Amino acid sequence: MSSFLPKVEKNKKIFSIKAKVFFLSEMWGKNRGGSCLMIKVLFVCLGNICRSPMAEAVFNDMLKKSGLEDRIEADSAGTGNWHVGKPPHEGTRSLLSAKKISCEGLYARQITDKDPEAFDYIIAMDAENAGHVRSLAGYGSKAVIRRLLDYVEDCETADVPDPYYTGNFDKVYELVAKGCSELLKDIRKEHKL
Known part of the structure; x- marks a missing residue:
């Protein structure tokens, strides 16, 4: 058993067990419930030109205003090409x-197919x-996969309508802003931020 212990030369400092545990927990984090790791959020719509980039921009603005841009990052993508x-x-x-x-x-x-493991x-x-995202992710993906408006209690709709077809960008913004605000609250609570 002693062969597994590191050899310590005279006058060399070694970390205490507490210091090692602290270092490792800070280095690798506790991912759920207070991590120092970057939390990554991917917003997805059909073509990635209307709803998901709007959500990415709105969410990034909220992160900046709340001082969390060094803890949470956002991206967006479309299911179509x-x-x-x-x-x-x-x-x-x-x-x-x-x-603004x-x-x-x-x-x-x-x-x-790499996104479900990266986010x-x-x-x-x-x-x-x-x-589409769930099909791509398959079973056992690390990512939480939900609709944006699942985070909004008593919302009049479950889906953010596509303004590419409706032309109603104002309504989409209203829903996206509500959803992003509630998503951020949920992430802050989950990760103790």
Whole structure:
């Protein structure tokens, strides 16, 4: 048994057991319930040009205002590939600009099979996209996969409607802002932030 113990040279300091435990818990975190690891959130819609980049921008703005941008990061993706490489829809950009929320540097991408393991939360805008994400993730994914409005109690709708078809970017913003606010509260509570 003593062969497993490290050899200690004279005048060398070694960490106490308490210091080692503290270091390891800080290094690797306790992921659920107070982690020092970056918490990663992925917002998903169909084409990644309207709803999910709006949610990413709104959520990032909330993180910045609450001082949590060094603990939580957000990204967005689409289940379809039609708009890959394009900036957010003009309706999304205009609305965010009016709200003084930046969407600079956001470009559409398609969700990949690596995303369910890379993100802690994958937040879909509607049931159809949540289903696609669950199919992609398979059984045993580490990510929490939910719809954004699942976080909003007594919401008049379960899905964020697609303004690409409805043109109602104001209503989408209202729902996205509510959902992002409640999601952030949930993450803060879960991770003791």
